[in-house]
Every structure is written in structure tokens, then in C-alpha cells.
Amino acid sequence: GDSVTQMEGPVTLSEEAFLTINCTYTATGYPSLFWYVQYPGEGLQLLLKATKADDKGSNKGFEATYRKETTSFHLEKGSVQVSDSAVYFCALKYYGGSQGNLIFGKGTKLSVKP
Amino acid sequence: DGGITQSPKYLFRKEGQNVTLSCEQNLNHDAMYWYRQDPGQGLRLIYYSQIVNDFQKGDIAEGYSVSREKKESFPLTVTSAQKNPTAFYLCASSGTSGNTGELFFGEGSRLTVL
Numbered sequence: 001g002d003s004v005t006q007m008e009g010p011v012t013l014s015e016e017a018f019l020t021i022n023c024t025y026t027a028t029g030y031p032s033l034f035w036y037v038q039y040p041g042e043g044l045q046l047l048l049k050a051t052k053a054d055d056k057g058s059n060k061g062f063e064a065t066y067r068k069e070t071t072s073f074h075l076e077k078g079s080v081q082v083s084d085s086a087v088y089f090c091a092l093k094y095y096g097g098s099q100g101n102l103i104f105g106k107g108t109k110l111s112v113k114p
Numbered sequence: 115d116g117g118i119t120q121s122p123k124y125l126f127r128k129e130g131q132n133v134t135l136s137c138e139q140n141l142n143h144d145a146m147y148w149y150r151q152d153p154g155q156g157l158r159l160i161y162y163s164q165i166v167n168d169f170q171k172g173d174i175a176e177g178y179s180v181s182r183e184k185k186e187s188f189p190l191t192v193t194s195a196q197k198n199p200t201a202f203y204l205c206a207s208s209g210t211s212g213n214t215g216e217l218f219f220g221e222g223s224r225l226t227v228l
Binding site: 032034036041042043044045046049089093101102104105106107 | 157
């Protein structure tokens with residue numbers, strides 16, 4: 001079935017470092033792909049999305065490109081800030097079956113130190 | 115403001131008691147979802163509802179029940195049959211018109227069994 005695999009955390013970086021969080025997927029068809037962010041004690045918020053191959057989603061300095069050839073949607077940011085500390089979830093939209101709407105990866109916790 | 119409201123934010127329960135978590139949305143969304151979040155396991159789908167008076171089991175429905183009598187409301191009952199109910203519970207909704215798959219989340223309810 002469809003699935004999402006993202007790199008395990010936690011990831012600890014210094015402020016202004018470059019961030020990459022890897023995400024790969026398995027899916028039948030051409031799913032939409034998402035990155036969600038969860039700040040401590042809160043629900044999830046949509047960070048960015050891409051709905052077709054080669055689309056680049058971007059928001060708040062974060063970017064991710066939908067790569068069909070490598071089935072990947074890696075999250076990147078050129079210079080992280082302490083305020084980016086959160087858990088990041090990669091997800092794909094699942095069509096049909098009993099899975100509901102989205103399938104999520106297990107999340108990657110990012111800690112940014114000043 | 116439009117959004118999803120979950121209550122209570124924190125809840126303590128004695129073993130053997132049923133508890134009900136509230137989820138209300140004013141986004142006029144047709145679909146609503148309940149997820150359970152445990153450390154290191156990401157989000158797991160409990161139940162979802164695509165339309166009023168209809169709902170479907172997700173991956174971990176055992177020990178839980180839901181109702182969808184109104185479009186705006188999707189309460190979750192954690193029954194005494196749920197073996198390990200201590201967790202963070204997230205409610206979400208999505209629209210079906212021009213739906214790109216984005217979910218909107220509430221801020222969550224943390225349930226602790228004493």
C-alpha cells in the first residue's frame with residue numbers, strides 16, 4: 001500500500017545551519033505531497049505542498065520539490081532559526097481505501113540551538 | 115475566525131471510565147478525522163467521516179467510538195475497552211470542493227489515564 005518514509009530524528013542544528021529532512025514515498029498513481037509542522041503542544045499546520053511532479057512548494061524559507069523519478073519530497077531550508085524548532089511530518093494524499101485522507105510519516109524532530 | 119476547536123485541552127481519566135473529546139469546526143468542511151499521536155509513532159487514524167451520519171474506521175478504531183450528527187461536530191469517545199488510552203488526540207477536517215488534500219487541525223487534546 002501507499003506509505004511515507006522520512007528520516008528519523010532528532011535533528012539538532014545550530015542557528016543559520018542548512019537543513020535537509022529526507023522524505024520518500026511509495027504510491028500508486030500520482031499523489032499530492034505535503035509537509036506539516038507541529039510546534040510544541042500544538043496541532044499540525046500545513047507548511048507547504050506540491051500536487052504534481054517537478055512542482056516546488058515553498059513557505060517561510062522552506063522548500064521541497066516533488067521528484068517522481070526518485071519518489072522523494074525532501075524538505076530544505078538554507079538558514080534555520082531557533083523558532084523553527086518543531087516536529088516536521090511528510091504526508092501524501094491517499095486515494096481510496098480505508099486510510100482516510102492523508103498518510104503521514106513518523107515525524108522528524110528538529111531542535112535549533114542559538 | 116474559522117478553524118477547529120478541540121476541548122478539553124487536557125483531560126485526566128481513571129481506569130474504567132469513558133471520556134468524550136469534543137471537536138467543532140466552522141470551516142464548512144464535509145470531512146472530519148480523528149488521529150492519535152504517540153511519541154515516535156507519528157499520527158495514526160482512528161476514525162473519519164466524509165459526510166454527516168456516516169463514518170468509517172481507521173487503522174486503530176478498537177476501543178473508540180464516534181458520531182457525526184451535525185456537519186460541524188465530530189466527538190470522539192474513548193471507552194474503557196481502549197487498553198492504552200494515554201495519548202495526544204488530534205481532530206482535523208478537510209473540504210471536498212476543489213480538495214487538494216490539505217487537512218486543517220485543531221490544537222489537540224491530551225488524555226492521561228491515572
